[in-house]
Amino acid sequence: MKKINQLIAVFTMVLCTACSSTQSLQEYYVDSAENPNFLKVDVPSSILNLDNVDLTSSEKEAIASFEKLNILAFKKSIENAGDYEIERTKVKAILKNEDFIQLMKMNTPYGKATIKYLGDEDAIDEVIIYGDNKEKGFALIRVLGDNMNPANMMQLLEAIQKSDYKGEGFGQLEDLLKG
Amino acid sequence: MRKLILVVAIAISPIFGFSQSIFDRFEDMDNVGTVVVNKGMIDLVSKIGSMSDDPEAEEFAEVAKGINGIKVFITEDKRIASDMTATVKKYLKSSSMEELMRVKDKDVNVKFYIKNGKDEDHVRELLMFVSGMKDIDLDVNGKKFETVLVSMTGDIDLNKIGAITNKMDLPKELKKANRD
Numbered sequence: 001m002k003k004i005n006q007l008i009a010v011f012t013m014v015l016c017t018a019c020s021s022t023q024s025l026q027e028y029y030v031d032s033a034e035n036p037n038f039l040k041v042d043v044p045s046s047i048l049n050l051d052n053v054d055l056t057s058s059e060k061e062a063i064a065s066f067e068k069l070n071i072l073a074f075k076k077s078i079e080n081a082g083d084y085e086i087e088r089t090k091v092k093a094i095l096k097n098e099d100f101i102q103l104m105k106m107n108t109p110y111g112k113a114t115i116k117y118l119g120d121e122d123a124i125d126e127v128i129i130y131g132d133n134k135e136k137g138f139a140l141i142r143v144l145g146d147n148m149n150p151a152n153m154m155q156l157l158e159a160i161q162k163s164d165y166k167g168e169g170f171g172q173l174e175d176l177l178k179g
Numbered sequence: 180m181r182k183l184i185l186v187v188a189i190a191i192s193p194i195f196g197f198s199q200s201i202f203d204r205f206e207d208m209d210n211v212g213t214v215v216v217n218k219g220m221i222d223l224v225s226k227i228g229s230m231s232d233d234p235e236a237e238e239f240a241e242v243a244k245g246i247n248g249i250k251v252f253i254t255e256d257k258r259i260a261s262d263m264t265a266t267v268k269k270y271l272k273s274s275s276m277e278e279l280m281r282v283k284d285k286d287v288n289v290k291f292y293i294k295n296g297k298d299e300d301h302v303r304e305l306l307m308f309v310s311g312m313k314d315i316d317l318d319v320n321g322k323k324f325e326t327v328l329v330s331m332t333g334d335i336d337l338n339k340i341g342a343i344t345n346k347m348d349l350p351k352e353l354k355k356a357n358r359d
Contacts, residue, residue, distance in 0.1 A: 101217075101219055102215075102217045102219070103216075103217055103219045103220035103223065104214070104215060104216050104217060104220045105206065105213065105214075105215040105217075106213060106214050106215070107206060107207065107208075107211065107212060107213035107214075108212050108213075109212070112207075115220070117219070121219060121222060121223075150223045150226065150227070151226055151227060154227050
């Protein structure tokens with residue numbers, strides 16, 4: 001009887017790990033939306049309001065390739081410290097997926113950060129920025145697009161500077177970082 | 180059995196380019212400042228650099244083509260520093276790297292090690308190890324015990340290291356690494 005129990009336990013564990021390894025980042029986002037510990041901000045590209053600005057064709061191309069920004073932030077408090085660890089482990093496991101190509105990784109006194117992307121070097125579909133601070137919590141930022149070209153992105157940033165965009169939508173995130 | 184697999188895995192990992200798995204454990208340690216820049220990021224920055232008119236950026240783009248990755252580890256923790264020193268020693272023994280040069284400036288020791296590349300000007304791997312005290316603030320007369328480990332792999336042109344250190348904010352001591 002004991003052996004069967006053990007077998008079932010092992011089988012369930014294997015099944016669970018198999019299940020969790022297939023959860024994608026998108027699924028994690030959706031699942032976490034209901035979780036009160038998380039702050040979720042979705043910024044569509046339309047917020048950039050660049051219609052009034054004169055853009056070059058490559059800048060227009062850059063904007064067209066950028067779709068939206070997803071921000072998911074876990075604000076850590078004394079009460080949810082346990083949840084913080086659980087969620088952090090989940091995110092780390094998802095990001096370990098080989099499809100994500102790492103660009104950079106940093107570990108500083110202010111926290112850890114990792115930047116990864118999905119897609120090809122010149123045609124990036126998703127850029128993921130993961131930041132982790134033991135006191136404040138962690139944040140997962142996804143820049144979603146379709147075949148984003150990094151060189152065009154630089155031009156896009158320059159275009160944003162030309163426009164009136166003053167950072168609307170990021171206010172909540174700023175509060176999270178400050179608080 | 181597991182040990183065998185582990186040993187084989189570490190043994191063949193050099194084939195995949197980035198073989199510093201021995202230093203990877205410093206990446207997530209507390210009290211260790213880490214910056215890991217992978218090939219993708221270097222290519223990205225160099226691509227943007229090659230489009231600009233800045234001659235330094237263009238030079239950087241040229242050198243960056245050959246770099247597979249850069250890793251920087253900084254610690255002020257004495258225990259971790261001695262761990263790093265021991266790890267570097269172990270690594271040097273196991274991987275035919277040779278000492279390129281060493282600089283001693285008061286209490287600071289800087290050592291450069293390389294793994295030879297396709298010709299005299301190129302190396303496949305560059306390791307810079309700085310240990311000792313560092314005067315960080317001359318006003319306060321404070322000395323900080325700082326150990327820095329920098330590892331670069333790829334097809335690196337020793338003569339052009341200056342371009343990279345400037346662009347990527349790496350320790351200035353790296354510029355001294357060239358064969359005279």
